[in-house]
Amino acid sequence: MSLNWIDVQNLDFYHLLFLERHHLMWFAKSHSKDKVLAIALKTHPEVLWYFKRLLPEAAEVFENMAGSVSPDLSGEEIRRAEIEVMRSINDWMVYVVDPAIYLKVEKRSLQPAITKEIPYEFARFDTRFRAALKGVQPLLSSRPGVISIHDGVEVDLEVLSRSPVLF
CATH class of the missing domain: 1.10.220 (Annexin V; domain 1)
Structure with a gap:
């Protein structure tokens, strides 16, 4: 199927x-x-x-x-x-x-770690995502424990690190 x-x-x-x-x-x-x-x-x-x-x-x-x-x-x-x-x-x-499609499909299962579209830390566990996000540089957010990726995309590292989906 x-x-x-x-x-x-x-x-x-x-x-x-x-x-x-x-x-x-x-x-x-x-x-x-x-x-x-x-x-x-x-x-x-x-x-x-x-x-x-x-x-x-x-x-x-x-x-x-x-x-x-x-x-x-x-x-x-x-x-x-x-x-x-x-x-x-x-x-x-x-x-x-196009691994970015996963982000659209799996977005619900990764909430609340992802506050917008593309979770940069999601990429670290998978070489395909690293390739897809090549050149994207994470920046520290104004909020502690959060990185800002691009166009306001933010990832809460604390929530992400506890996610059984990723690790």
């Missing part, structure tokens, strides 16, 4: 090269019989190579998946498979393409 947090129709399948080990473990355990993933891996040897190198203990699973697919596929069949895979991992596509 797709979360529809991001439209994957125009995304390149090579965005999967930004996934991390724990994502690939899920593919190996839960999708070893998935035909659309098998098609996508068969037709994207770079992604297959990346999956096998990042998760060598599942290399055989990924290789078998790709090997189970006929080489006679149309471009339309391949693209359909790519989109289906990306839809099935819609939240992960947000993670690699």
Whole structure:
């Protein structure tokens, strides 16, 4: 089931090269019989190579998946498979393409730590958020224990540090 947090129709399948080990473990355990993933891996040897190198203990699973697919596929069949895979991992596509979307979706679960939109300290636990917020310099706020990020975006560090969602 797709979360529809991001439209994957125009995304390149090579965005999967930004996934991390724990994502690939899920593919190996839960999708070893998935035909659309098998098609996508068969037709994207770079992604297959990346999956096998990042998760060598599942290399055989990924290789078998790709090997189970006929080489006679149309471009339309391949693209359909790519989109289906990306839809099935819609939240992960947000993670690699535009992590700021999480902030809109998860804002309620992070309250009251976030007083506006982008929590800078949220970024420290995740490399994708660090990349997304690259160049953003936190400033001390006039309020103790609060940092001001940009355009009035503030984060209460005390509340944030107690958040089980983040740590």
